[in-house]
Amino acid sequence: MNLAVIGSGGREHALCYKLQQSKKLGKLICIPGNAGTEKIAKNIDVNIRDFEEIYKIIKKNNIDMVVIGPEEPLVNGITDYLKKKSVRVFGPDKFASQLEGSKAFMKNLCKKNNIPTAGYGIFNEWDEAKKFIDKIGVPIVVKADGLAAGKGVTVCQTLGEAKIKTKEILSGKFRSSRLVILEEFLEGEELSYFTIVDRNSYHFFGSAQDHKRVGEGDVGPNTGGMGAYSPARLLTNDLEKKIKKKIIEPTLQAMKDFGHPYEGFLYAGLMIKDEEPYLIEYNIRMGDPECQVLMMKLKTDLLEILDYATKNNLNDLDIQWDNNECITIVLCANGYPGDYLKNKEIKNLSKIPSDRKNQIFHAGTYKKNNKIFSNGGRVLNSTCIAETLEKAKKQSLVALEKINWNDGFFRKDIGWRAIKKNEDNKR
Ligand code: AMP
Ligand code: GLY
Secondary structure (H helix, E strand, O other): OOEEEEEOOHHHHHHHHHHOOOOOOOOEEEEEOOOOHHHHOEEOOOOOOOHHHHHHHHHHOOOOEEEEOOHHHHHOOHHHHHHHOOOOEEOOOOOOOHHHHOHHHHHHHHHHOOOOEOOEEEEOOHHHHHHHHHHHOOOEEEEEOOOOOOOOEEEEOOHHHHHHHHHHHHOOOOOOOOOEEEEEOOOOEEEEEEEEEOOOOEEEEEEEEEOOEEEOOOEEEEOOOOEEEEOOOOOOHHHHHHHHHHHHHHHHHHHHHOOOOOOEEEEEEEEEEOOEEEEEEEEOOOOOOHHHHHHHHEOOOHHHHHHHHHOOOHHHOOOOEOOOEEEEEEEEEOOOOOOOOOOOEEOOHHHOOOOOOEEEEEOOEEEEOOEEEEOOOEEEEEEEEEOOHHHHHHHHHHHHHHHOOOOEEOOOOOOHHHHHHHHHHHO
């Protein structure tokens, strides 16, 4: 089969890496890809907002299936567009993509179906929003309704900050929507829970814990993700049963009732408190950097999984995972998540081992004159799998130290909660 992967991040490099291991793979193209995907797929540089151009490339390259990595084209309806032209696509349609594309849609769906989530209000004007902020007090979470590339959420510790953030959203700071969602602050520990869904069934597709804050000890502004590990320590059998019954299943049923059954990866961002799950957000795709760790742990042929899913046959498939522990640490360009350095050469990559246990997944990179340069905030993902998380982390840090990129930085404490728990258990 010939496949196309849409996107250019670490997630897409990891998807290409896994697809390349399939004996059933013919041609693999990545649109637009990065310097990492270039080594294992054919990169084609097209704007991923230009669906017509993407369709032309798919036809020209005899592509049998398209896998959509990022949320933006999904929310803008790429699946509907390509399916109308009889292209096989893995990813939800435009309506179902509102689960991520509109926080108001997601929160209302939770309310209607009794899905546990933080208490909230949705506002399109200042007076009512202000009253709500004064009523709930702080901490309070202020969210833009639409896509905001991870920048639309602020956990506010003062009423003043909450009011400033609310006004910014109401006055159109985020072009995707002027609605503001104000939420109660949920205490607890976060967990990312992944599923793969077709019209007839869904499967668990891994768990992970992400580190969204830029600084060690989880401080500073939010980012797209500074690193992740899998499996998440928090996930027990009992908790998983609750997640499925209280959150995933009612959501999938609600989408069916809307006449838009969910199809694709569905990633639930959860807060766990006293062994109870609360939905913070849905993502309608794989996580980035979570995908990087999950692809190292996945044993079953990814192409086969996607083939079954797009034929609504997931029920017939057993998905197998490596039991070892996996970590990815993100190397970022100096300045990220604010304005960051660009076009800086990265040397030493050839010194790093590349095998089934150690991978450098590229994100914001490109190749020119046989040299690798950065062009994104998140640049590389040092991803390692080993018998213990501690060992995997060590391997990943050794690789980053060898790369020794002066124009970038990374967090040395990814996985700290799980590592601390392991240490406490030893005592
Ligand atoms: P979101 O984009 O909705 O996932 O929000 C980004 C991050 O903000 C989450 O990963 C949480 O760390 C935090 N967050 C969002 N909503 C809440 C909430 N209601 N209570 C506590 N933290 C939250
Ligand atoms: N790592 C968070 C996300 O993919 O949304």
